[in-house]
Amino acid sequence: MRAGLVLIGPLIPILKAHFNLSTTQISFLAAIPLICFAGSSLIMGYVSRLGSSNKIITWALIALSVALIARAFTGEIGLYVFSFLMGISIAVMNYEIPAWVKEHAPKNAGFMTGIYVTVMGIFGAISIAISVPLAELNSLTWKMAMLPWIAVAIFSALYWKIKMSGGGEVVVKKTPHFWQSKAFKNPIAWALVFFFGLESMAFYGTATWFPTLLTTKGFTLREAAVAVSISGIIGSAVSIAVPHYVEGLKDPRWAIVLVSAVMTLGFFMITVQSGPILLLWLTMSNIGISIVFPIALLLYGAKSDSPEATRNLSTMVQSLAYILSSTGPLFMGSLHDHFNSWDVAMYGVVLLCLLQLVTGWVVGKPSKIAY
Numbered sequence: 001m002r003a004g005l006v007l008i009g010p011l012i013p014i015l016k017a018h019f020n021l022s023t024t025q026i027s028f029l030a031a032i033p034l035i036c037f038a039g040s041s042l043i044m045g046y047v048s049r050l051g052s053s054n055k056i057i058t059w060a061l062i063a064l065s066v067a068l069i070a071r072a073f074t075g076e077i078g079l080y081v082f083s084f085l086m087g088i089s090i091a092v093m094n095y096e097i098p099a100w101v102k103e104h105a106p107k108n109a110g111f112m113t114g115i116y117v118t119v120m121g122i123f124g125a126i127s128i129a130i131s132v133p134l135a136e137l138n139s140l141t142w143k144m145a146m147l148p149w150i151a152v153a154i155f156s157a158l159y160w161k162i163k164m165s166g167g168g169e170v171v172v173k174k175t176p177h178f179w180q181s182k183a184f185k186n187p188i189a190w191a192l193v194f195f196f197g198l199e200s201m202a203f204y205g206t207a208t209w210f211p212t213l214l215t216t217k218g219f220t221l222r223e224a225a226v227a228v229s230i231s232g233i234i235g236s237a238v239s240i241a242v243p244h245y246v247e248g249l250k251d252p253r254w255a256i257v258l259v260s261a262v263m264t265l266g267f268f269m270i271t272v273q274s275g276p277i278l279l280l281w282l283t284m285s286n287i288g289i290s291i292v293f294p295i296a297l298l299l300y301g302a303k304s305d306s307p308e309a310t311r312n313l314s315t316m317v318q319s320l321a322y323i324l325s326s327t328g329p330l331f332m333g334s335l336h337d338h339f340n341s342w343d344v345a346m347y348g349v350v351l352l353c354l355l356q357l358v359t360g361w362v363v364g365k366p367s368k369i370a371y
Contacts, residue, residue: 001090002124003149004068005033007131010211010225011142014135018142019076027333029083030208034200034326036087037094037318044095044315053100054164057093061157064089068153072146094318098300099311109301110247114240117294121236123152128211129229132222181312183369188303191362192317196296197324198356202263202349203289205328210282213342217274227279235286243294247302253364256295260357263288264350271346292356303369313369 008015012026021029050056067089071082097116105112131145138144183189207228214224246252266285270278300317304310335345 001064001093002120003127003152004064004086004146005090006124006207007127007145007149009208009228010128010131010221011135011145012208012212013221014132014142015079019079023333023337024330027208027330029080030204030329031326032080032083033087033090034204034322034328036084037091037322038320038326040088040091040095040319044092044311044319047092047095048311052164053096053103054160056096057100058157058160058164060089060092060096061153061160064093065150065153065157068146068150072143072150091318091322095311095315098297098314099308102301102304102310106301110244110298113294113298114243117243117290117297118236118240121239121290122233125229125232125236128207128232129226132225179316181316183313183316186369188363188365188367189313189316189369191359192296192299192303192313193320194324195356195359195363196317197321198352198359199289199292199296200321200325201328201331202267202352202356203293203328204325205332206267206285206349208329209332209336209342209345213270213346214278216342217278218276219278227282231279231282231286232290234283235288235290238287239290239294242291243298246295247298251364251366252295253361256292256360256364257357259288259291259295260353260360263292264353264357267346267349267353271343271350288353292360299363303367305368309369 008030015021015029016026047056050059064086067082067085070078071086074082098113101109101112101116127145127149130148134145134148135142140147210228211221211224214227215221219227246255249255263285266281266283266288269281270285273281296317297314300314301310304313331348332345335348336342339345
């Protein structure tokens with residue numbers, strides 16, 4: 001879910017040169033999956049009727065495998081077209097996994113969410129670290145960087161197919177589209193939309209442009225990819241247990257505010273310093289992102305009382321939030337192009353984190369969202 005998505009960041013200079021792409025075209029390429037995350041909500045009311053989360057995740061993984069293969073070997077047009085299929089596949093899993101956790105591990109939602117997000121983050125970080133070395137390995141260039149994640153996707157699809165076939169089906173009730181539910185009129189649900197959207201906007205913006213940004217602050221492209229990867233792995237490892245403890249808090253608002261403040265400080269310090277010290281601030285910001293993301297996912301289940309309600313809230317929040325996050329790469333790229341400064345672009349990210357802190361205080365209030 002994460003690896004094939006974020007490895008585009010370190011490959012940007014290579015893709016720009018190979019296809020002669022502009023900054024705007026690259027920003028759009030990076031935003032395609034996020035646009036799909038938002039737009040896929042229109043089909044989730046129908047997708048959820050296909051059966052259990054196991055079955056839906058299986059078909060999504062098969063589609064993801066096809067998309068990753070075709071994206072790598074169908075030229076410039078295929079790079080764009082199959083990025084859409086990749087985005088839709090990942091979007092379906094984004095919506096389904098919180099419901100899967102609600103179905104299969106309702107009493108251990110925090111622990112399961114921590115495990116899932118950590119593994120996803122580590123694989124994403126590894127893909128960033130090895131993408132440039134793989135691209136420089138042979139004549140396949142950037143295509144070579146995508147091959148390992150094609151293999152992982154195929155293996156995952158086969159595993160889920162076997163797992164789904166070997167276990168009992170959990171039939172999911174038909175649910176209304178999210179805009180027809182009570183949650184759509186709930187201010188807390190909307191605060192959760194902005195909380196998740198601002199966090200994702202900051203993450204996808206920086207994930208796209210950090211390797212390029214770091215090359216202006218004393219790093220080579222390979223060193224930049226490794227720095228982003230190391231900080232991502234550390235952030236993911238630290239975050240593994242956090243959802244479990246946050247789940248046990250009666251009022252998680254202070255925890256959410258603290259983590260948002262850590263993100264804000266990390267991103268701010270990246271604007272004012274250069275050189276190896278940036279690894280510290282990258283790590284701090286990634287720890288914050290790696291904690292906020294599973295907290296947002298955990299809130300879907302914590303604020304709903306059934307798998308159907310969780311799926312509905314997840315679909316609403318992610319579809320609307322990803323409209324915001326899809327602008328993240330373009331937001332940073334546009335600020336850089338207008339002011340010719342990555343520091344100014346990072347000030348924009350700092351502002352996003354401050355807004356996230358405010359909305360986090362609102363969504364942290366203990367409450368249930370009816371659907």
